[in-house]
Amino acid sequence: MSLFVEFHLIQNFAPSNLNRDDTGAPKDAVFGGYRRARVSSQCFKRAIRLTADFPAQHQGIRTKKLLELLRIQLREQHGHQADDLDSRIESALSAAGLKLKDDGKTEYLLFLGQQEINGFADLIHTHWDALAAPAGGEKKSKKDAKASAPAELVKQAKQIMNGGKALDVALFGRMLADMPEVNQDAACQVAHAISTHRVEREFDYFTAVDDKGGADEAGAGMIGQVEFNSATFYRYAVVDPAKLKSNLQGDRELLLTGLRALTLAIARAIPTGKQNTFAAHNPPSFIGVAIRHASPLNLANAFEKPIYARNGEALTEPSVSTLAAYDSQLSAVYGDEHDRWAYVDLSGAWPQAKGEFKPTLNALADWVVEQVGRELEH
Template identity: 70%
Template sequence: MTLFVEFHLIQNFAPSNLNRDDTGAPKDALFGGYRRARVSSQCFKRAIRLAAQAHGLVAPEHRGVRTKKLLGLLSERLSHRDPQEARSRIETALAAAGLKLKEDGKTEYLLFLGEGEIAGFAELIEQHWDELAGPAAGGEKKGKKEAKASAPAEVVKKAKALLNGGKAVDVALFGRMLADLPEVNQDAACQVAHAISTHRIEREFDYFTAVDDEGGPDETGAGMIGQVEFNSATFYRYAVVDAHKLLDNLQGDRELTLAALEAFTQAKVRAIPSGKQNTFAAHNLPAFVGVCLRHAGPLNLANAFERPVAPGRDQALSSLSVAELAGHEEKLAAVYADGRDRWAYLDLSGAWPSDKGEAQPNLGALARWVREQVATELEG
């Protein structure tokens, strides 16, 4: 049995630059032959993780951390120990798991670890403090192989076993890949599409000046001038979670899986990228949020906007976009969908058909609907 939990959002942002390219311009893409505004999936994934943390949607012990500064995190947990001795043992324990610290104390690449995994390493070092003592404790630098070899076989086995995802919800959702440790990779249970505008866009430029508050009467002109690119767009956002894959990634913990889906529903809707927000303050939540439980396979509805929506005087772009989304879904569902598929939605636009799914009064109710419906499916 398969169960895919899909999220379809229509969200209009005021003038903003939420996600920049290497030139500082808002990201964009060609779609359907027209230039569209774009916010990358990576950008929204981070915004989702930050929203979940800011709103306390996921317990701290079930969060993940993306960092190169694992040494510092472990040193904090071992702060009651001598710093030099602690570093030596941390290095040996990490090497036992196949992880190496560089000269600056950072790992070779960004690691995506669960809080449970980090806590597990700290506990392992405490339990095997004496066994992990070696030449590096006296200041001699060990290589990766030497550090691993200096760890007892029991510690090596335990260290490798720690890298199991640690029941971290965001690691389970978004996955991780370590090229030289493929055995600890985790395939993502969630796929997030790049958000694209439902209509064509053109770049705009803000020419700005800054005045020197201490400028004298003989000083004319601005103390600084510059320009920043921006746009305003109505976006279609899509994500899908494989509920059974999420359950597997969370080591069969059914209650945590249901809590994760409830949290993801809220975080997905509340997630707003932080790019240039001090300049634009584009804190605009979605006009429409639709959740669909699919069984035959996921259906990204972006092609509803292959022909861009055209703005009109009588209806907002967001309302026009919701109507296009509903019409396109009807066409696709008639051909590809499973008769068991179910919708629930929040609609501030008034354009979603009232007979298409269960209307929810607020975001909390929608999140609970997701939890309850998936709970029933997982039982089956």
């Protein structure tokens, strides 16, 4: 039987510009024929990665500066100070199929587990002499460097690129264009967050005073404007525990540790865009977790018809109640009898009979671990 862990959140942000487009305006989208506020999935995934309390040895690093990271490890942990240190590092990376540009950076951003980086440092240390460049030798191409490397070194270099049991790599996946064999399909899919209601952009005209301006200097030292909006968002993410376990090389305990940290991080993650200007640190009013068995169900279509504030009510409460009603409608057709919900609800609008109420975020995270752990035993 399939198993999916879904996260459904209703989150109202005060005036903010959390995720900007190329003009500096808040991102948006047309949905159901109406303009909606939007925060991209990439934006929220980064916020989740930065928030999640993953064990240090099971974290990923997204960077082009692999040479610099290996240089530091080889000097500080292995004591290598040779003048040709960078050349040896480059030879080892070439054996794995990775090329460095003239500036010492990789050709594109790599998403590597800390264990993979450690593995490369250990590999270079172990094969230190074999990686030394011939005296007076010219710099080799990636293809030539790989061909001239000892077969055992090439084999070990390829084995290092296995994801390193990094939780964020396992959850969100990675793609290396010229090394498809080390790609990882994401175990967690994250939707773009969209507002449950129609949104218009607003403009903040601001001025700044020159503290050292003289009495004869009238007017502002600087003027400008920034666009912003305020919106109640529906956020959705889904995890395939079986895929996550596979990405983590079958480590069940690490999977459960990661799911607990992910549950906490999804609720606490807030994008950093323009926060010095707006300080929109507004946590979700509703966090629902659905355990599905037939197929994932994104409930965004609950808001195809925009929510409107009526009779003085806030947008959050009708958003939560509309979400609950739509899930009941959709689940009756596409759900499974073993599906179940648990939730944290500050709005008071989620039906009490629909799932298990949890008083705290930690209690909700514990429930996720308990449910998935039980399912994995069968």
